[in-house]
Amino acid sequence: MRTALVLLFLLALAAIPGSLIPQQKVDASAVAAFRSAHPSLAPWFDRLGMFSVYTSPWFSAVYLLLMVSLIGCFIPRLRLYAKATRARPPKAPRNLARFSSFDSYVTDATPGDVSERARSLLSAQRRRVDVYEDGSGGVVVAAEKGYLREAGNLVFHFAVLVVLVGLAITSLYGFKGGVAVVQGESFSNTLIQYDDFSPGGRFRSSQLAPFSFKVDTFSAAYKPTEPGRGTPLHFDAGLTVRDQPGATPYRYDLRVNHPLQVDGTSVFLVGHGYAPVITVRDGKGNIAYSGPVVFLPLDGTFTSYGVVKAPDAQPTQLGLEGYFFPTGAVDQTNHPVSIFPGLGNPVISFVAYHGNLGLDSGVPQSVYVLDKKHLKTYDRANGRPKVLLLKVGDSARLKDGSVRFDGVRPWVKLQISHSPGKLVPLSGVLLAIAGLLGSLFIRPRRTWVRATPGAGGTLVEIAVLDRASGGNPDDHVDQVSSTLQAGEDSA
Amino acid sequence: MTDTLSQLSNLAITGATIVYFVAMLAHVTEWASARQITATPVVARPALRRRVTVPATAAPATTMPASDVPAPDRNSDGEENIDRFGRIGFSLTVLAVGLHLAGVVTRGAAAGRVPWGNMYEFATTGTLAVVLAYLVLVLRYKVRWLGLPVTSFALLILGLAVLLLYRPISPLVPALHSYWLAIHVLAAAIASGGFTVGALASILYLVKSRAERNAAACHDDRRTGYLWRLPTSEAIDRIAYRVHAFAFPLWTFAVLAGAIWAQYAWGRFWGWDPKETWAFITWVAYAAYLHARATAGWQGRAAAYVALVGYSTFLFNFVGINLFGSGLHSYSGM
Numbered sequence: 001m002r003t004a005l006v007l008l009f010l011l012a013l014a015a016i017p018g019s020l021i022p023q024q025k026v027d028a029s030a031v032a033a034f035r036s037a038h039p040s041l042a043p044w045f046d047r048l049g050m051f052s053v054y055t056s057p058w059f060s061a062v063y064l065l066l067m068v069s070l071i072g073c074f075i076p077r078l079r080l081y082a083k084a085t086r087a088r089p090p091k092a093p094r095n096l097a098r099f100s101s102f103d104s105y106v107t108d109a110t111p112g113d114v115s116e117r118a119r120s121l122l123s124a125q126r127r128r129v130d131v132y133e134d135g136s137g138g139v140v141v142a143a144e145k146g147y148l149r150e151a152g153n154l155v156f157h158f159a160v161l162v163v164l165v166g167l168a169i170t171s172l173y174g175f176k177g178g179v180a181v182v183q184g185e186s187f188s189n190t191l192i193q194y195d196d197f198s199p200g201g202r203f204r205s206s207q208l209a210p211f212s213f214k215v216d217t218f219s220a221a222y223k224p225t226e227p228g229r230g231t232p233l234h235f236d237a238g239l240t241v242r243d244q245p246g247a248t249p250y251r252y253d254l255r256v257n258h259p260l261q262v263d264g265t266s267v268f269l270v271g272h273g274y275a276p277v278i279t280v281r282d283g284k285g286n287i288a289y290s291g292p293v294v295f296l297p298l299d300g301t302f303t304s305y306g307v308v309k310a311p312d313a314q315p316t317q318l319g320l321e322g323y324f325f326p327t328g329a330v331d332q333t334n335h336p337v338s339i340f341p342g343l344g345n346p347v348i349s350f351v352a353y354h355g356n357l358g359l360d361s362g363v364p365q366s367v368y369v370l371d372k373k374h375l376k377t378y379d380r381a382n383g384r385p386k387v388l389l390l391k392v393g394d395s396a397r398l399k400d401g402s403v404r405f406d407g408v409r410p411w412v413k414l415q416i417s418h419s420p421g422k423l424v425p426l427s428g429v430l431l432a433i434a435g436l437l438g439s440l441f442i443r444p445r446r447t448w449v450r451a452t453p454g455a456g457g458t459l460v461e462i463a464v465l466d467r468a469s470g471g472n473p474d475d476h477v478d479q480v481s482s483t484l485q486a487g488e489d490s491a
Numbered sequence: 492m493t494d495t496l497s498q499l500s501n502l503a504i505t506g507a508t509i510v511y512f513v514a515m516l517a518h519v520t521e522w523a524s525a526r527q528i529t530a531t532p533v534v535a536r537p538a539l540r541r542r543v544t545v546p547a548t549a550a551p552a553t554t555m556p557a558s559d560v561p562a563p564d565r566n567s568d569g570e571e572n573i574d575r576f577g578r579i580g581f582s583l584t585v586l587a588v589g590l591h592l593a594g595v596v597t598r599g600a601a602a603g604r605v606p607w608g609n610m611y612e613f614a615t616t617g618t619l620a621v622v623l624a625y626l627v628l629v630l631r632y633k634v635r636w637l638g639l640p641v642t643s644f645a646l647l648i649l650g651l652a653v654l655l656l657y658r659p660i661s662p663l664v665p666a667l668h669s670y671w672l673a674i675h676v677l678a679a680a681i682a683s684g685g686f687t688v689g690a691l692a693s694i695l696y697l698v699k700s701r702a703e704r705n706a707a708a709c710h711d712d713r714r715t716g717y718l719w720r721l722p723t724s725e726a727i728d729r730i731a732y733r734v735h736a737f738a739f740p741l742w743t744f745a746v747l748a749g750a751i752w753a754q755y756a757w758g759r760f761w762g763w764d765p766k767e768t769w770a771f772i773t774w775v776a777y778a779a780y781l782h783a784r785a786t787a788g789w790q791g792r793a794a795a796y797v798a799l800v801g802y803s804t805f806l807f808n809f810v811g812i813n814l815f816g817s818g819l820h821s822y823s824g825m
Binding site for chain 1: 658659660662664665666669728729732736740743744752754755756759762763764765768769775776779781783787788789804
């Protein structure tokens with residue numbers, strides 16, 4: 001018990017850092033921000049596994065030790081319990097009066113009568129009852145109930161193991177992946193189409209269900225008035241789904257809390273954003289880039305950040321880095337801001353770069369980051385980079401080409417996951433709750449009634465011993481005592 | 492209509508806060524009146540040794556002072572005062588609960604949904620759960636002695652809610668459009684009511700058991716003050732345990748319901764979101780409390796401290812994570 005207690009404390013303590021320090025698996029961009037803000041601390045945190053606490057060796061060590069201690073407790077207690085289920089109520093101690101829950105009275109009834117009534121009373125309460133003579137002419141009724149408490153206890157601890165095994169199965173054989181799909185584009189469930197993909201140790205990509213879908217529409221509504229202006233009201237994506245190549249397509253209305261299920265794989269709508277459609281022409285007038293670019297939302301008004309890369313532009317490669325404002329306005333300092341998450345007055349503001357995008361260096365690049373090592377800005381007269389502000393339909397001329405803001409399309413962030421066997425941890429928790437209720441509310445209780453013949457009549461002693469806290473044994477003593485005496489009056 | 496209802500709700504909540512305040516004053520007076528008054532020493536329950544007692548059916552109905560509480564001496568004015576203020580405090584608490592309930596219900600009606608969408612609504616509903624838990628306990632276990640801590644707590648939280656957390660009604664974000672909102676938050680609110688009352692009882696238990704120890708150590712028999720009208724520390728501990736034992740499985744269920752909902756809304760049932768992490772920490776801490784009660788050397792005061800640690804993790808989750816944390820559970824509206 002003491003070991004379990006210490007390990008529980010350790011587990012609670014060990015879980016704390018992961019809630020305060022950004023976690024790689026929960027919020028990778030927060031981790032990146034933390035790294036750049038604390039460059040000297042981050043390597044130490046890396047060494048200690050602070051960015052992935054819940055998979056770190058020390059966290060695992062604590063819960064594995066807890067499991068070992070649980071099993072080490074469970075097996076001997078199971079054996080003991082198997083014996084206890086067949087046990088008889090223990091014999092009455094010599095001195096019942098020393099129990100704090102005790103009552104006694106003297107009666108004219110014979111010990112045999114008293115014990116018979118006590119036996120039938122206690123048996124009717126579904127107690128295990130033994131009646132025996134104690135050698136001095138007295139009769140003792142010994143009763144016990146509440147054997148199921150320990151059963152509940154054992155069930156609970158077994159269920160904890162079931163939950164952990166279930167969690168291990170779902171994470172080993174499942175996968176989780178994410179992808180951003182622009183409205184009008186399609187996704188087919190193959191590894192290459194995912195933006196991020198984390199498979200379980202036993203998952204094979206050949207197990208991916210061969211479904212595909214197209215995002216036909218996406219609509220989002222926001223509260224237009226105060227209070228709570230801009231609060232999202234609903235998100236709704238209309239999909240055309242094919243369960244496998246060649247299957248009949250069907251429409252599916254994908255919403256938050258309303259995932260798509262195909263062959264055990266689930267598709268969840270977990271986010272959305274805007275993809276400005278941008279056309280970049282190079283210095284020779286050729287189209288170097290044209291299409292929607294996924295911009296990442298930064299705040300509740302969907303001010304979004306994104307980059308455009310035009311590696312084929314001639315005579316020099318072009319890059320854009322900028323912000324998108326769905327409902328653009330200008331604040332007091334003359335900076336563009338977004339004042340509403342819906343599309344009211346879409347504006348992009350960006351800085352254009354020319355030079356080498358660094359795509360040929362062989363180092364993989366994020367599509368959301370511009371490597372500016374070999375890039376230069378187009379500067380204004382005062383030496384500051386020129387910031388271009390475009391509304392839909394506007395174009396801006398650059399020295400080596402032009403940029404046109406054609407329009408905006410929404411994109412949806414989808415999480416696609418497969419968690420096989422998730423019913424195992426679910427039933428484990430339900431089993432645990434059932435066991436817990438048993439172990440908390442079933443109270444083992446021993447009751448003894450001793451009837452001893454004496455000169456003035458039969459001395460009846462009643463004592464009750466609770467073997468778990470929380471009950472009120474005095475009430476039971478009173479009840480047994482008064483019932484026995486009441487029965488006497490009516491007899 | 493919505494505006495009228497929501498104003499009605501604000502009025503009711505403000506009214507409830509004021510009535511809690513008066514109820515608290517009554518309970519303060521109840522405690523203060525006991526300052527000079529000596530309580531009959533609390534002894535272990537005496538053996539009843541009766542020749543013939545009345546049949547069980549005609550057993551005298553137990554009324555307000557519980558059998559654990561020393562019977563007040565009706566002849567003394569002071570005793571009567573204590574009891575009177577206690578009763579006044581309790582009646583006012585019932586009145587305040589009525590207003591409070593009306594406030595929560597009209598808020599829900601005005602919003603057209605369960606009133607659990609932001610921090611103000613969580614705080615008003617959570618406090619209601621605390622006071623309702625107290626009322627149930629008064630009916631079942633005669634714990635009117637919890638009146639002062641419970642009304643003080645209700646006053647504090649409702650006051651903070653009205654003054655600092657208030658937000659006008661606004662619609663729910665899409666992630667909350669689910670019947671699991673009702674199940675998950677209701678279970679969590681009832682469990683938190685239990686944890687709160689359990690924590691208050693544990694504090695009283697610690698105070699009372701220390702007083703008992705000191706009195707025993709100094710052979711001090713002057714049993715003056717309200718403290719000596721509380722049940723024995725053992726009886727307080729029993730109440731604390733019962734409430735915790737009720738709340739813990741419910742908390743387990745609330746976490747489970749949250750996990751099932753998270754599977755539907757976010758595509759994973761557990762993701763170590765800060766709120767989830769702290770719900771887990773609270774669970775582990777209360778599991779430690781239950782183990783402590785069964786571990787030699789940890790029963791009694793040590794276990795009570797563990798329960799308070801559990802409660803502080805719960806409070807941190809509600810206050811710290813809601814207001815300062817990030818993560819998916821950012822519904823505080825602050």
